[in-house]
Amino acid sequence: MAEATASASQRLVLWLLLAPALIWLFGLILLPHLDLALLSLRERTGPGEYAFGLAQYRTFFTEPLYWDVFVRTATISLIATALTLLLAFPIAWTIAKLTRGRLSALLFAVCLIPFWVSETVRTLGWMILLRETGVIPGLLVTFGITEVPIEMLYRDATILVGLVYTSLLFMVVPLYGSLESLDDSLIEAAYDLGGNGWTVLRTVVIPHAAPGITAGCIVVFMLTLGNYLTASLLGGKNSLWFTEQIYTQFITRFNWEQGAAFGFLLLVLSSVMVWAGLRLSGQRFSDVMSRT
Amino acid sequence: MTTFDLETKALSKHFATHTAVDALSFGVERGSFFSILGPSGCGKTTLLRMIAGFIEPDGGDVEIGGRSMRGVPPNRRPVNMVFQQLALFPMMSVGENVAYGLARRGVSRIDRERKAAEMLERVGLPGSAAKRVDQLSGGQRQRVAIARSLVLEPTLLLLDEPLGALDLKLRERMKIELKQLQAAFGTTFVYITHDQSEALVLSDRVAVMNSGRFEQLGTPQELYYSPATPFVAGFVGANNRIDGQVSAIDGDLAEIRSAAGWTVKARRHGTLKPGDAATAFVRPEVAVLARSTADLALAEPAAVHQGTVESLLFDGANSAVLLREQASRCEFRVALPQTGRYADLKVNEPVFFSFAADRAVCFAAGSSHG
Numbered sequence: 001m002a003e004a005t006a007s008a009s010q011r012l013v014l015w016l017l018l019a020p021a022l023i024w025l026f027g028l029i030l031l032p033h034l035d036l037a038l039l040s041l042r043e044r045t046g047p048g049e050y051a052f053g054l055a056q057y058r059t060f061f062t063e064p065l066y067w068d069v070f071v072r073t074a075t076i077s078l079i080a081t082a083l084t085l086l087l088a089f090p091i092a093w094t095i096a097k098l099t100r101g102r103l104s105a106l107l108f109a110v111c112l113i114p115f116w117v118s119e120t121v122r123t124l125g126w127m128i129l130l131r132e133t134g135v136i137p138g139l140l141v142t143f144g145i146t147e148v149p150i151e152m153l154y155r156d157a158t159i160l161v162g163l164v165y166t167s168l169l170f171m172v173v174p175l176y177g178s179l180e181s182l183d184d185s186l187i188e189a190a191y192d193l194g195g196n197g198w199t200v201l202r203t204v205v206i207p208h209a210a211p212g213i214t215a216g217c218i219v220v221f222m223l224t225l226g227n228y229l230t231a232s233l234l235g236g237k238n239s240l241w242f243t244e245q246i247y248t249q250f251i252t253r254f255n256w257e258q259g260a261a262f263g264f265l266l267l268v269l270s271s272v273m274v275w276a277g278l279r280l281s282g283q284r285f286s287d288v289m290s291r292t
Numbered sequence: 293m294t295t296f297d298l299e300t301k302a303l304s305k306h307f308a309t310h311t312a313v314d315a316l317s318f319g320v321e322r323g324s325f326f327s328i329l330g331p332s333g334c335g336k337t338t339l340l341r342m343i344a345g346f347i348e349p350d351g352g353d354v355e356i357g358g359r360s361m362r363g364v365p366p367n368r369r370p371v372n373m374v375f376q377q378l379a380l381f382p383m384m385s386v387g388e389n390v391a392y393g394l395a396r397r398g399v400s401r402i403d404r405e406r407k408a409a410e411m412l413e414r415v416g417l418p419g420s421a422a423k424r425v426d427q428l429s430g431g432q433r434q435r436v437a438i439a440r441s442l443v444l445e446p447t448l449l450l451l452d453e454p455l456g457a458l459d460l461k462l463r464e465r466m467k468i469e470l471k472q473l474q475a476a477f478g479t480t481f482v483y484i485t486h487d488q489s490e491a492l493v494l495s496d497r498v499a500v501m502n503s504g505r506f507e508q509l510g511t512p513q514e515l516y517y518s519p520a521t522p523f524v525a526g527f528v529g530a531n532n533r534i535d536g537q538v539s540a541i542d543g544d545l546a547e548i549r550s551a552a553g554w555t556v557k558a559r560r561h562g563t564l565k566p567g568d569a570a571t572a573f574v575r576p577e578v579a580v581l582a583r584s585t586a587d588l589a590l591a592e593p594a595a596v597h598q599g600t601v602e603s604l605l606f607d608g609a610n611s612a613v614l615l616r617e618q619a620s621r622c623e624f625r626v627a628l629p630q631t632g633r634y635a636d637l638k639v640n641e642p643v644f645f646s647f648a649a650d651r652a653v654c655f656a657a658g659s660s661h662g
Contacts, residue, residue: 188346189379193440194367194396203392207383 040260056261066245066262073242074269076156077224080163084171084220085213087164092175097184108176111169119166123233126162127153130234154236162230167223171216178212179205214283218274225270242266295358297322297447297480298343302352305338312338314504315352320448320482321496325474327483329491330501331527336484339501340450343482344373357447367396372441373450377457378433380425386412386436387421393444411443412436415473430458431466438470442477451483455490467493488528492516500524520561522655525573530612532579532624534572535657538564545649548572552620557595558652569657576612577627579647581634587644594646599624601641613637615645 043053060066091111095104114122129135130152137149152158182205190200206213231241242262249259278285296319305313312335320326328336341347343354345366354361356370372393380389387408394404409421415435420428428436434454441449455463455470471494474481485491491498492512499509500523508520519525526533536550546560548570558572582588585596599615602623611628626645628634637643 183377183379185375185377185379186381188366189373189375190381190392192344192366192371192373193393193444195392196367196396199396204381204383 036260036263039257040264042257044257056258057265059258060261060265069240069242069245070265070269072240073225074273076159076163077221078273080160080167080224081217081221083160084164084167085217088168088171088175088216091168092172092179095172096176096179096182111172114165115169119229120233122166123162123230126158126165126234130158153234154239156235159231159235159239159241162234163224163227166227166230167220170219170223174212174215174219175209176212178209182208210281211283211287214277214281215288217277218288221273221277222270225266225273294319295322296320296355297357298326298482299355299358300343300352301355303339303342303349303354304351305335305342305347306350311335311504313342313349316504316506317352318499318506318509320480322480323478324496325471325481325483325494327485327491327495327498328501329485329488329498329528331486334501335504336486336501337452340373340452340482340484343448344371344450345369370447371450372444372446372448373452374437374441374454376452376454378437378454380433380436380440382425384425385421386417386423386425386428389425389436390421390440390443392440397444407443408439411439414476415439415442431462431469434458434466435469435473438473442479446479448480448482451481453485453487455485455487463490470494492528500527502527519573519653522571522573522657525653525655530576530625532574532576534574534622536570536572538566538568538570540566546570546654548654550620550622552622554597554617554620554622555595556597556652557649558654559650561653561655564654564656570654571657572652572654574624574647574652576625578651579624579626579645581613581626581628582644582646583634583641585644588646594648596644596646597624598642598644601637601639601643603639604637611635613643615643 040056041052041054042050043055045051060070091107095107099107117125127134130137132149132151132153134152137146137152140146141149186204186208187200190204195203226243228241228243228247231239232244232247235241243266246259246262246266249255249262278288298320299318301317302315303313303317304311304315314335316339328339330336338347342349343356343361345361345364361369381392384392387405390408390411391399391404394407399407405421409418412418412421415438417432417435417439420432425433425436437454438449451470455466458466467490470481470483474494483491483494492515495512497510498512498515500507500515502523508515508524510520515524515528519528525531534548534550534554534556536548536554536556538546539549539555540547541560541564542557544559545557546564547555547557549555556572556574558574560570564570580588588596598618600618602614602616605612605614605625609630612625613628613634615624615626616622617624624645628637
């Protein structure tokens with residue numbers, strides 16, 4: 001009897017501890033999404049009259065603009081993820097393997113400092129640097145590289161720079177974790193057995209860091225795909241970014257049904273890409289999640 | 293003329309605060325098992341890593357197979373290393389681990405799979421190529437680590453205390469296995485360890501290292517029976533140590549009187565004159581124990597000492613008894629005879645003991661480097 005009561009009270013404690021998370025999951029994620037799902041599946045038949053239908057999804061596939069923006073957003077996000085990985089790997093390697101103690105903590109802090117400033121301010125900082133009358137075009141003219149100041153904003157490359165900059169830390173952290181756990185003697189052994197820098201990286205370092213690499217890529221891809229601010233500020237109003245389309249539907253055109261459908265399509269897209277990424281890299285979801 | 297697979301010439305390495313390796317010159321004969329024995333911090337790891345190429349020497353040179361290794365990176369040296377924690381690649385199968393070096397040399401997949409399988413068979417692990425590393429026991433991993441290196445047919449195999457991580461029973465077995473593997477392959481092994489038993493059992497020649505220099509280089513028997521320095525006498529095997537002053541010289545023998553007033557005789561090493569500070573070493577198995585002076589059956593007359601039993605150290609064939617010498621209260625360890633005689637000794641029992649002076653050795657205090 002006493003044992004039964006003890007286990008019952010333990011279970012109660014467990015539920016109480018889980019309650020905030022469950023309320024959060026249900027109230028802020030599940031409920032709005034259910035409502036959005038219902039919203040996306042209704043058609044306006046007349047003023048104030050609605051019926052069930054797939055018209056919003058049909059629009060997405062029949063209207064080339066939406067589909068193109070969708071593909072474009074995914075492509076740029078993939079490129080941004082790849083660039084972030086390439087840039088973050090040497091940084092994480094330096095912090096994990098080449099520096100010790102205070103210096104490595106300092107380098108971590110340097111990666112973190114940009115995040116003390118709000119994303120809006122950071123992005124506006126890029127605008128100050130890159131706009132036609134900004135710092136970098138001015139310098140280019142001063143050094144005689146260009147004749148007249150050039151507008152560096154509102155280009156795809158600019159969006160990429162902004163996205164990579166915003167995402168860097170989220171790649172460095174999981175990479176650092178997985179590189180830090182790599183035993184130095186494995187690298188030495190590979191080198192001792194005749195490996196060179198490239199083969200040691202390919203055969204020992206990358207396989208070991210694979211869960212961290214995948215975790216970082218998933219996080220960064222999700223962040224860039226769903227990024228609104230960087231894309232619209234650095235890419236301009238015509239940056240053709242998918243989250244911007246959603247925003248437009250909801251806020252400008254007040255077409256909540258269409259916006260909800262786009263939101264769902266984005267969710268499906270990112271889920272499919274993550275699933276494909278895991279399959280391609282041969283990683284297990286649970287391994288990867290324990291690294292994030 | 294003997295051929296050396298490894299020769300160092302005035303090899304040195306200094307770190308900010310100390311000298312890790314101090315102008316070492318030595319040679320390792322082809323096909324021999326060579327050990328470097330020393331306490332931690334003596335510089336043996338630095339020496340090994342310089343031979344492997346992971347550390348650049350400050351001065352001197354390493355020659356492997358008669359070729360200078362100056363400026364040759366570790367992946368180009370005809371040397372392979374078995375790491376302390378073995379460093380097997382956990383992301384690869386056992387077969388891939390063994391074939392790793394072959395793959396780096398551009399050997400075709402079929403050839404390297406065949407060679408890896410052959411090598412695994414030679415080390416007694418046939419058919420385990422497809423296994424994961426974590427499916428192997430400690431001893432099996434050890435053999436994979438050695439197979440992974442030997443498949444490349446190196447001139448020299450370096451082993452960095454590979455038995456350190458194993459438990460005692462397995463370590464004893466792996467010692468024998470290592471010796472058999474070395475004999476079967478005929479590759480020159482350079483082995484570093486702080487465990488004198490490993491060095492004595494395994495090696496053809498042993499160098500005892502201390503503070504960056506070799507105290508003595510010789511066969512295990514030479515190190516044990518005729519240590520050249522007090523450090524070697526104290527480090528290799530168990531030894532009783534008696535510090536004192538030389539009170540008399542009698543040919544090859546010196547009489548040493550400890551501060552507490554105990555006088556012992558020992559074979560002198562180097563020049564000693566009366567009044568010099570000196571240290572005598574007496575091995576526990578050199579001394580003979582008896583309950584009465586009449587029982588001390590000595591081949592030749594020797595001084596008889598008196599003591600009481602302090603504690604009994606039973607360890608099967610290595611059993612010993614710790615005594616206190618009557619007058620000086622000096623601690624002295626005597627091995628018990630293997631016949632089981634004196635197995636009934638009691639603590640505080642008075643006993644007599646004696647040892648042949650020419651089987652004990654003494655050095656001038658603080659003398660080093662032969």
